[in-house]
Amino acid sequence: LKRRDLEKALERDIQEHIDFETQDNLARGMPIEEARRAAIRKFGNIARIKEETRSVWGWGWLDQLDQDFRYGLRMLRGNPMFAATAILSLALGIGANTAIFSIFNGLFIGSLPYPEPQRLVYLHESAPLWKMSDYAITPADFAAWSAGNQTFQGMALFQENSASLSGIGETIHIKGVTCSHELGATLGITPIRGRDLLPGEDWRTRAKVLLRLRPVAE
Amino acid sequence: MSTERDDERLELFQGTLDMLILRTLLLGQAHGHAIAKAIEQNSEDVLQIEQGSLYPALHRLIKRGWINAQDGTSENNRRAKFYGITAKGRRQLAVESSRWDRMARAIGLIMRPRNQEGNS
Numbered sequence: 001l002k003r004r005d006l007e008k009a010l011e012r013d014i015q016e017h018i019d020f021e022t023q024d025n026l027a028r029g030m031p032i033e034e035a036r037r038a039a040i041r042k043f044g045n046i047a048r049i050k051e052e053t054r055s056v057w058g059w060g061w062l063d064q065l066d067q068d069f070r071y072g073l074r075m076l077r078g079n080p081m082f083a084a085t086a087i088l089s090l091a092l093g094i095g096a097n098t099a100i101f102s103i104f105n106g107l108f109i110g111s112l113p114y115p116e117p118q119r120l121v122y123l124h125e126s127a128p129l130w131k132m133s134d135y136a137i138t139p140a141d142f143a144a145w146s147a148g149n150q151t152f153q154g155m156a157l158f159q160e161n162s163a164s165l166s167g168i169g170e171t172i173h174i175k176g177v178t179c180s181h182e183l184g185a186t187l188g189i190t191p192i193r194g195r196d197l198l199p200g201e202d203w204r205t206r207a208k209v210l211l212r213l214r215p216v217a218e
Numbered sequence: 219m220s221t222e223r224d225d226e227r228l229e230l231f232q233g234t235l236d237m238l239i240l241r242t243l244l245l246g247q248a249h250g251h252a253i254a255k256a257i258e259q260n261s262e263d264v265l266q267i268e269q270g271s272l273y274p275a276l277h278r279l280i281k282r283g284w285i286n287a288q289d290g291t292s293e294n295n296r297r298a299k300f301y302g303i304t305a306k307g308r309r310q311l312a313v314e315s316s317r318w319d320r321m322a323r324a325i326g327l328i329m330r331p332r333n334q335e336g337n338s
Contacts, residue, residue: 009299013250013273016298020251021269023294044270052274056281 003057010053018043115188121152142180156183184211235267235275236284237318240303240311243285249298250276276301284310 018039025035040046076083111117123145125135137145142157149155158179165174177183181197190196191211201209242248242256253276254269279285284307290300303311 010273013299016296017251017269042269044268046270049270049273053277056274056277
């Protein structure tokens, strides 16, 4: 608001100045038209002088930014092909970044794709002496932990694994986990088809039951 | 408008205008156009100022507190903004004019050495 007042005052000052000079020119006997033109010529470049005065006020950078912004918009509007190219490359750039980030986020940062992931805890042992931070838990330890568990709703043992699957077609390499039968219940997931592991169907009985994991829809 | 005399007019140094404005206002309040006219006439029309350049300078001086501005009416009963020098401005003028004296003397010493043969 103060800025607009200053702007108006400056405009008025300039007008008054030019009027004064015009009066002087008239007094020297110039015709009115010429008197006014000469006064403006003598005053100089009005736009530039306003610009310099504004920069004294100290909002120069903001003005500049505003002007640059308007200029940019005008240029884009005036040249649709260029605008389209610029917007398309920005869109592609941002899109690619977003895509890569969502993959990264899903893999490393984001929460686990299970119901109530905030209640899931990964328990492990470490062996600092051997510089092993994640040491496999023995089934005996797991049995003891489970028996003494008063903290968690459920516990399950699993170990990452991989195997070759051969049959009628090509033999394929699959990644998976060897787990105790509680895993599904602990993670809060149930099979879409077929059935979950039953008590007794784990390493304790050497039962071999395969569950195929499919990407879990969130 | 004396176009034939334009060659004899001089452009002002940067910063000199501030000093001339302060000196002019020492004689009393004046509006923008009167200041421009005073500078031109008192320099026997040698100093050519682009009259508009007065305004950034005036606003700069106001910001530094060397002059102030108030609305008033001119000699021919027109509304105009009048500029006046402040106490701070007077002190600044003293500083500037002594600096100017030293500089003018120094340049004079170089351009017109007293004990050099054959100078004009």
